Amino acid sequence: MGRVTRRTPARQIRLSAEQAVTVSTRPETLAVEEPLEIRVDGRALTVTMRTPGDDFDLALGLLLTEGVVTRASDVRRSMHCLDAGEDGRPTYNVVDVTLAADVPALPASSQHPLLTTSACGVCGKASIDAIRLRSRYAVRDDPQSLSPQLLASLPDRLRSRQKVFDRTGGLHAAGLFTAEGELLAVREDVGRHNAVDKVIGWALRQERLPLTGHVLCVSGRASFELTQKALMAGLPTLVAVSAPSSLAVELAAETGMTLVGFARGQRLTVYAGSQRVVIPDEQRDHAAG
Structure with a gap:
């Protein structure tokens, strides 16, 4: 689509040691942020702000992590609507x-708020407890060793x-x-949750679910939302560059x-x-605790 980045003029200010x-x-390269409306069977479900690209992965990953679909065969077709700009x-x-004919239609009560942001957390959820119960995969039983x-x-x-x-510093x-x-x-996006949905959507289309024995790595922090998305895909391990939240x-x-x-x-x-993180005895001698 060619709209992942955009150039814009900007003023760069530098201060010397003497405060001069x-x-x-100079022109700067920005990561593009645009709305994506996701419809299910022609009905608007949600709008998320995202970086264009891998839109089908994003839509399918979101539907999977929200419990709307569980396998690739639940989806009959994904397509861009030919909406026009100004x-x-x-x-x-x-x-x-x-959706496939045997997938239950979404009830009106399941419709999401019409706008979420690229920095969205748990937006418009009626109950955090309800989300915790949705995963159909028991990651606790995964014997993964790392x-x-x-x-x-x-x-x-x-x-x-x-x-x-590398070009924008903003994804x-x-x-x-x-x-x-x-x-x-690998998927990039202005939204952390979008990047994860895109990766999971890719796995869904490739019929790789559940992602038993795999690891999801994210460039930022580990929020409740990212953790529950990983659980919905059957991922036993989530690695984050920054801190996790308490939830x-x-x-x-x-x-x-x-x-x-x-x-x-x-x-x-x-x-x-921690049982999945295995430290050999000969290496443990050098560890503190």
Whole structure:
């Protein structure tokens, strides 16, 4: 679609050690943020602010993590509606998902608020407890085993594939890894939750669900919403570069998920599910505790 980035003039101000001010004008590259309306069977479900691209993955990932669909066969068709902008050209900002005939239609009471933002948390949810009960996968039973070295390496591997971030510095990313550290899919977006939905939507289309034995790595913090999205896809481990929230840790502990935060360089903190992080005895001698 060619609308992932946009150039804009900006004034750059630099201060010297002597507090002298230097001003220059130069074009800057920005990450594009535009609304995406998601429709189900022709009915508007929600609008989210996102970075254009991988829109079908985003729509399907959101439907999966909201419990609307559970498998690729639940979706009969995904298509962009030919909505037009003020210039008369298609915006590709509306996706209509047609569900399979045997998938229950959405009741009117399930309709989301019509606008969510790219920084959305748990928006418009009637009950956090209701969300916790939706996952059909028991990640607690996943026998996955991971080394601290592998977990610590994931953020750098993810960062090396953030092509649009290199140009803008303004996007989050989510990456899906195997237990051996192979990077299967990367998605970028101005919204952390959108990047995760895009990765999960990709996995749904590839008929890889549940994501048993896989690891999700995110470039920012681990919120409750990102943790529940991982659970909906059957992911046993979530790794974040920054801190988790209290609700994220509680949800991970209750469901048997491994939650890792502050994975930066040679350090990481395991907040839940430490049984999956295996440290050999010969290495443990060098650990503090």
